[in-house]
Amino acid sequence: MKVEVGVNGVAYERDVEPRTLLVYFLRKLGLTGTNVGCDTTSCGACTVLLDGESVKSCTVLAVQVDGRSITTIEGLADGEELHPMQRAFREHHGLQCGYCTPGMVMAAVSLVAENPDLDEHQVREGLEGNLCRCTGYHNIVAAVLDAAQSSREGAW
Amino acid sequence: MIPVAFDYVRAESLDEAIAALSEHGDEAKLLAGGHSLLPLMKLRLGTPSVLVDIGRLSELSFVRDEDTYIAIGALTRHHDVQHDTIVLREAPLLAAVAGRIGDPQVRHRGTIGGSLAHADPASDLPGAVLALDGTLVARGPAGDREIPASEFFKGFLETTLAPSEVLVEIRVPKGTTGHSYQKFVRRSQDWAIVGVAVARVNGHVGVSLVNVASTPVRATAVEQALASGASAADAAEQAAEGLEPTGDANATPEFRRHLARVLTRRGLVEAGL
Numbered sequence: 001m002k003v004e005v006g007v008n009g010v011a012y013e014r015d016v017e018p019r020t021l022l023v024y025f026l027r028k029l030g031l032t033g034t035n036v037g038c039d040t041t042s043c044g045a046c047t048v049l050l051d052g053e054s055v056k057s058c059t060v061l062a063v064q065v066d067g068r069s070i071t072t073i074e075g076l077a078d079g080e081e082l083h084p085m086q087r088a089f090r091e092h093h094g095l096q097c098g099y100c101t102p103g104m105v106m107a108a109v110s111l112v113a114e115n116p117d118l119d120e121h122q123v124r125e126g127l128e129g130n131l132c133r134c135t136g137y138h139n140i141v142a143a144v145l146d147a148a149q150s151s152r153e154g155a156w
Numbered sequence: 157m158i159p160v161a162f163d164y165v166r167a168e169s170l171d172e173a174i175a176a177l178s179e180h181g182d183e184a185k186l187l188a189g190g191h192s193l194l195p196l197m198k199l200r201l202g203t204p205s206v207l208v209d210i211g212r213l214s215e216l217s218f219v220r221d222e223d224t225y226i227a228i229g230a231l232t233r234h235h236d237v238q239h240d241t242i243v244l245r246e247a248p249l250l251a252a253v254a255g256r257i258g259d260p261q262v263r264h265r266g267t268i269g270g271s272l273a274h275a276d277p278a279s280d281l282p283g284a285v286l287a288l289d290g291t292l293v294a295r296g297p298a299g300d301r302e303i304p305a306s307e308f309f310k311g312f313l314e315t316t317l318a319p320s321e322v323l324v325e326i327r328v329p330k331g332t333t334g335h336s337y338q339k340f341v342r343r344s345q346d347w348a349i350v351g352v353a354v355a356r357v358n359g360h361v362g363v364s365l366v367n368v369a370s371t372p373v374r375a376t377a378v379e380q381a382l383a384s385g386a387s388a389a390d391a392a393e394q395a396a397e398g399l400e401p402t403g404d405a406n407a408t409p410e411f412r413r414h415l416a417r418v419l420t421r422r423g424l425v426e427a428g429l
Contacts, residue, residue, distance in 0.1 A: 019162060059191060
């Protein structure tokens with residue numbers, strides 16, 4: 001079936017099997033920043049934005065997003081200029097092995113977009129759908145709080 | 157993990173969806189947000205040969221304040237139920253329960269109708285709609301049919317919906333004066349090991365339990381005890397009456413009965429009883 005999906009501002013028209021999962025559709029475009037982790041809607045490594053909201057791309061069919069707009073980790077930076085969330089993750093060393101990072105960053109972008117006025121508890125609850133098996137949550141939470149503050153100050 | 161191949165039908169209207177279901181019968185499944193169905197299909201526990209995608213029927217996503225009840229479209233996402241001002245004001249139990257489902261990503265996709273029609277006995281919303289004495293509206297080839305929540309859930313993943321019917325609307329009464337949802341989990345995004353929903357609506361207290369049977373169940377002994385003037389603590393002691401929950405890796409049957417009593421007491425207290 002033919003689908004046309006906007007990914008990071010570029011329209012991709014592809015012929016897909018209906019059972020094609022969004023995460024594999026994206027990775028076959030060469031956008032391998034989105035990782036497959038648990039593949040069971042639990043770990044959040046495959047999180048992308050669908051029309052600006054976080055979703056787990058292992059549990060969405062490509063045919064479901066026909067005509068809609070996806071943002072992946074590759075679409076956040078503006079050229080060499082990192083997105084404020086990416087910058088905050090780097091400054092706070094919000095990663096260890098890095099496998100969960102793309103999904104964690106995308107989930108955090110969606111979380112702050114919905115409510116930039118977050119406290120630590122809300123950040124931890126808001127990232128409940130993303131697992132870091134290095135257990136590096138402390139710096140991730142610090143990064144998201146910092147990025148949320150920069151968003152409140154109008155830096156986004 | 158890749159689902160078994162299937163034919164995909166995108167419904168452009170409710171009538172088209174009903175026609176597709178009528179044509180394909182038991183072979184077809186409705187696809188809404190897909191957050192119950194797709195995980196099952198990826199594990200190949202579900203192998204429908206036709207998926208009828210109703211995800212674009214925006215007319216099924218709404219919250220309306222009616223005279224004595226609120227009406228919620230079946231395609232309304234958990235995220236929207238959680239944050240909707242009418243739901244928060246008139247049926248706060250539903251907003252609280254929707255906000256405890258899965259995680260933000262799941263709530264951005266999953267729908268209230270999908271969760272109810274899937275009828276997983278461990279899922280949260282069926283218990284809430286049962287405690288609220290809600291009504292479900294199904295549309296089929298012959299028109300609309302209203303189904304009381306108490307008659308909707310028939311067994312494990314089984315409802316009274318006919319193969320050609322689509323759940324279109326959920327109605328719950330206005331007039332909540334107290335509510336609580338107690339969900340016991342080991343990890344935040346897990347299914348409830350046991351969940352208890354309490355709704356005080358128009359002077360009546362509804363209490364329901366999830367994941368203690370093959371369907372969500374009403375704690376009728378608790379409700380009767382409250383109606384005869386028992387305290388919350390005494391009424392909650394009746395919560396496991398008649399229950400024969402199964403054991404699994406998370407809990408033995410006895411632990412589930414214990415949780416039913418403890419969570420019911422906490423729920424009644426939080427609801428102001």
